[in-house]
Amino acid sequence: QKEVEQNSGPLSVPEGAIASLNCTYSDRGSQSFFWYRQYSGKSPELIMFIYSNGDKEDGRFTAQLNKASQYVSLLIRDSQPSDSATYLCAVKRSGGSYIPTFGRGTSLIVHP
Amino acid sequence: EAGVAQSPRYKIIEKRQSVAFWCNPISGHATLYWYQQILGQGPKLLIQFQNNGVVDDSQLPKDRFSAERLKGVDSTLKIQPAKLEDSAVYLCASSLVGGLNTGELFFGEGSRLTVL
Numbered sequence: 001q002k003e004v005e006q007n008s009g010p011l012s013v014p015e016g017a018i019a020s021l022n023c024t025y026s027d028r029g030s031q032s033f034f035w036y037r038q039y040s041g042k043s044p045e046l047i048m049f050i051y052s053n054g055d056k057e058d059g060r061f062t063a064q065l066n067k068a069s070q071y072v073s074l075l076i077r078d079s080q081p082s083d084s085a086t087y088l089c090a091v092k093r094s095g096g097s098y099i100p101t102f103g104r105g106t107s108l109i110v111h112p
Numbered sequence: 113e114a115g116v117a118q119s120p121r122y123k124i125i126e127k128r129q130s131v132a133f134w135c136n137p138i139s140g141h142a143t144l145y146w147y148q149q150i151l152g153q154g155p156k157l158l159i160q161f162q163n164n165g166v167v168d169d170s171q172l173p174k175d176r177f178s179a180e181r182l183k184g185v186d187s188t189l190k191i192q193p194a195k196l197e198d199s200a201v202y203l204c205a206s207s208l209v210g211g212l213n214t215g216e217l218f219f220g221e222g223s224r225l226t227v228l
């Protein structure tokens with residue numbers, strides 16, 4: 001069983017729509033959850049992190065965490081073509097020695 | 113603030129040859145990671161250093177891969193001999209350690225390896 005599961009997609013949404021990206025994880029000891037964006041041919045960059053159950057909003061992005069169900073999601077409102085990228089979910093246990101484990105990523109395509 | 117520096121950006125070698133990648137993390141970042149990202153997959157950790165000590169190298173194929181961070185700053189990842197399945201992007205990342213550590217990793221641009 002993979003530790004972090006993501007649908008590889010592609011997820012295709014029209015410009016202006018809400019894109020919903022989902023991630024499930026197997027380690028119940030996971031405490032920190034991250035969403036990275038990776039443009040084609042580029043390296044990942046952090047866009048959101050969340051520690052507590054519930055929602056966390058940052059501009060057009062909302063991260064949602066449900067530890068009981070072991071899933072974390074990312075909503076992108078008013079999707080733009082520039083949001084087209086692969087979105088990587090990463091989880092880690094608390095403590096500096098623990099290493100973030102990445103999912104395979106979901107490819108998002110926002111078409112005009 | 114300068115980001116994570118990696119070189120070379122691209123490397124093409126034949127199988128059984130050797131290759132080395134270099135990484136210089138963000139100044140002040142004690143933790144350094146090497147990840148392997150095969151096309152269509154997420155990054156897979158190869159090795160984590162904290163200062164010049166190894167924290168985790170459980171997924172490093174030690175028969176062919178080696179890595180060092182002698183002075184606790186820059187790091188080198190070596191593959192010898194290379195196999196076809198080593199074709200991937202090798203990502204170096206760094207992060208802060210301590211109470212302010214959100215777990216955010218700062219990645220370099222990566223080194224793309226093609227093994228023929």
